[in-house]
Amino acid sequence: MSRFAAAFTKPHAALVTFVTAGDGHTAAILDALVAGGADVIELGMPFTDPMADGPAIQAANLRSFAAGTKTADIFAIAKGFRARHPDIPLVLMGYANPMTRRGADWFAAACQDAGVDGVICVDIPFEEDDSLGPALRAAGVDQIRLATPTTDVARLPAVLDGAGGFLYYVSVAGITGLQQAAQASIEEAVARLRAQTALPIAVGFGVRTPDQAAQIARVADGVVVGSALVEIVAQHGADAPRHIETFTRSLAAAIHGAKEIAA
Amino acid sequence: MSTQSTSFSSQPPAHANSLRQQPDSRGHFGIFGGRFVAETLMPLVLDLEREYRAAQNDPAFAAEFDDLLSHYVGRPSPLYYAERLTDELRKDAPAGKGAQIWFKRDELNHTGAHKINNCIGQILLARRMGKTRIIAETGAGQHGVATATVCARFGLPCVIYMGARDMERQQPNVFRMKLLGAEVIGVESGARTLKDAMNEALRDWVANVHDTFYIIGTAAGPHPYPELVRDFQSVIGKEARAQLLERTGRLPDLLVAAIGGGSNAIGLFHPFLDDPSVKMLGVEAAGHGLDKEHAASLAGGSPGILHGNRTYLLQDEDGQIDEAHSISAGLDYPGIGPEHAWLRDIGRVDYTSATDKDALDAFQLLCRTEGIIPALExxxxxxxVTKVALEMDRDAIIVANLCGRGDKDIFTVAEALGTQI
Known part of the structure; x- marks a missing residue:
């Protein structure tokens, strides 16, 4: 069973957590996420021009660059994580240019070598899949696709074609970390997506509190939290791992208990 | 001259091996171009393409575009033989050398630059699509002013994103945009220039897809923007071609245009791409020099993906985008339109660069020899032109695009020359 399959067949919804690589002591932060109960880790690859990200993750990218983070450092972080946590799925999330700079094959091989399970590329829609998708699939790395409120029924089959790992439902048309979608719209969207795919469905964008996360966990297979975690790193610096673990534990308790509450 | 040659719909017929048939159906110019945008934007980008195809086949769209260009923008712009500049350069030329220099006077357009041609076309598309809010990015402020202008003309609310550093060096244009009713939002991220303004405009767009049309100012971004911006700007080359034929009975030997994103250059070049006798030269901004800070993505960059398209970018070995530098805010961008990337790779167009200092010298030369204050772009x-004219025969004809006027730049130029205004 793949790590993704294992993470999404637990009796509860999965907590998917995002932090930016190289922002703070990333290895300790990742360990804190796992200790707090995260089921899937998304590691953000910083980019100079993160046009789908809101202020929190933009600032995290800048802090990461100020610390001198290079692509090689990100793969070193991934490799270290894989050695310490053999069972937790690890996803790299970022933008097309840093991923394809040395060629899609190079990137896919580096992912495979580092034990990365999946990749989310924000700015490669299925129309440009040949820029990255075939290389990832050949290397056995899942390509996690994004569906959004603007993805209509006609587009969805093409979005799903070649997708692996899980389907990431971006619950608001917008950038990361700002608005929160109405629960009703999330429920409607998840039902619509579920009718067309067997992939687990994780919902993200604008999820900031355990209560919000619990509500989403009642209908989705996973809940993604990013900006709220990144803000803790910004606020606490070297002391961040401790605070990350506490907050993650509160999210995990809410998400992992949600299905029973619903029942 | 006949108004027919300015028409949006009057593309010269393209033959089987035409270089004017790009991009392909996926928006690719060879390996360049494409649609590298977030999934949220993809349906909108496809809608825009559908609407553009419908507009291309709608005589009413072409008629409205042409009418506005004639009576609102003031087209056709003159094609002017710069006799004194030609004579001045011939003083330093070898015997028999020193080409005739002609200018396509797009700086005489309403709003003072070529940018308005494209804005007219895009706002007509926005209206066709039922969009009720307009956003744009701007560098020098010329595209922002042109966008604010057409928004005022059509009564649509307008938000302009502009790098905070560019706002400092282009104060007159910031004030113009505000007078025209636009909201100008200063962007504090990155180097606070055009690239950062474009990121912020994309963030706005993705959050307001239902009602907002993004008027991109250059022939770059996701397909179909590079194509439609080129088509709207091609009025420059179509006019120049007809005007020069009428005046001299010949085609030009060389076309020259400055390149930031490359919209004025592709607008001049495109109608001539299938004329093998016409050479073309695009001029990038070499800033402090190609070995220092500059904005010449073809000379100093490599292919990558940014702002919706694959093209040449200034970037490091990890694919992080470098900051560009040019004295000209309009050229201060680390990428270039994808069609230029393709035209360079197939060898149809030559590209060179000019430094800040070269541009300042040329700026002053044109002021004194022709009584024209050009924009720094x-x-x-x-x-x-001052270099290549010396190597060309006296009967050769150069047409250069005077794509903007320099009123907006006098403060920058004064500072660079150490003059207090």
């Missing part, structure tokens, strides 16, 4: 093209 076309001053780069003029700088290249």
């Amino acid at each position: 076309p001053a780069h093209a003029i700088a290249a």
